[in-house]
Amino acid sequence: MKIDVVSIFPEYLAGLQLSLIGKAVDQGLLHMNVHDLRDFTFDRHNTVDDSPYGGGAGMVMKAEPWALALEHILGGESLGTTVDEQTVTGNSVDAESDAAVKPILIVPSPAGPVFNQRIAEELSGAEHLIFACGRYEGIDQRVIDWSADHFDLRPMSIGDYVLNGGEVASMVMIEAVSRLIPGVIGNPESLTEESHEDGLLEYPIYTKPSSWRDREVPEILLSGNHGAIARWRRDRRLERTAEVRPDLLAELPSLDKHDRAVVE
Numbered sequence: 001m002k003i004d005v006v007s008i009f010p011e012y013l014a015g016l017q018l019s020l021i022g023k024a025v026d027q028g029l030l031h032m033n034v035h036d037l038r039d040f041t042f043d044r045h046n047t048v049d050d051s052p053y054g055g056g057a058g059m060v061m062k063a064e065p066w067a068l069a070l071e072h073i074l075g076g077e078s079l080g081t082t083v084d085e086q087t088v089t090g091n092s093v094d095a096e097s098d099a100a101v102k103p104i105l106i107v108p109s110p111a112g113p114v115f116n117q118r119i120a121e122e123l124s125g126a127e128h129l130i131f132a133c134g135r136y137e138g139i140d141q142r143v144i145d146w147s148a149d150h151f152d153l154r155p156m157s158i159g160d161y162v163l164n165g166g167e168v169a170s171m172v173m174i175e176a177v178s179r180l181i182p183g184v185i186g187n188p189e190s191l192t193e194e195s196h197e198d199g200l201l202e203y204p205i206y207t208k209p210s211s212w213r214d215r216e217v218p219e220i221l222l223s224g225n226h227g228a229i230a231r232w233r234r235d236r237r238l239e240r241t242a243e244v245r246p247d248l249l250a251e252l253p254s255l256d257k258h259d260r261a262v263v264e
């Protein structure tokens, strides 16, 4: 997967060079480029913002530097690539072959739909993600509208609160998406029983010693009875979800009799 990030604070994204994401980049599983929006300005002060038409507090990011940055990112890419060229298998071509594959442009914004694990899974299958990190009051709407002709435009919020810019939100989404790319997490089983993977929160976990400050590890986990342990863990997931996030429970398709008894 290719990830491009545009920001006036490219240093913010340095944290992505660490840990598993950094390793995925070193291994070539992920190609990450961070671009400084000010490189696409031509005045002495590298101006990226101006006052809002119609008045109001704060500044607005100018359209042209964004258009130039996004065009630069597309530079190496043939905009005309279609699904047929990518999914021809033998002589048969995918039925939906006419649709052009546009890179996904994610614009972090508290005004977007809220990012979640399902969206992370969907995005983890993409070839090219671009994150446009706005600052100030936001980006001139005309370049957002313009970008929809060239990109699969996805405004995206990471929650119902306001950050100072899109950098931290982009890092959150990049981490959530890239850990789902095959090979990024060493043991893929780590991905199967974690919170939100199947709509339930994860079960409590313990490690040695079995007794710590008079607190014991639940006995069943020492029993070696894998069936009983699996049941115990599912029960704890159900209990925890019912207590902390009843909204998630309500979204689950249907619970069997045992599951229902646990959450009621």
Ligand code: ADE
Pocket: 108, 109, 110, 156, 157, 158, 159, 160, 161, 162, 163, 164, 165, 166, 169
């Ligand atoms: N920019 C400012 N606040 C944000 C949020 N909650 N999510 C995504 N981007 C943002």
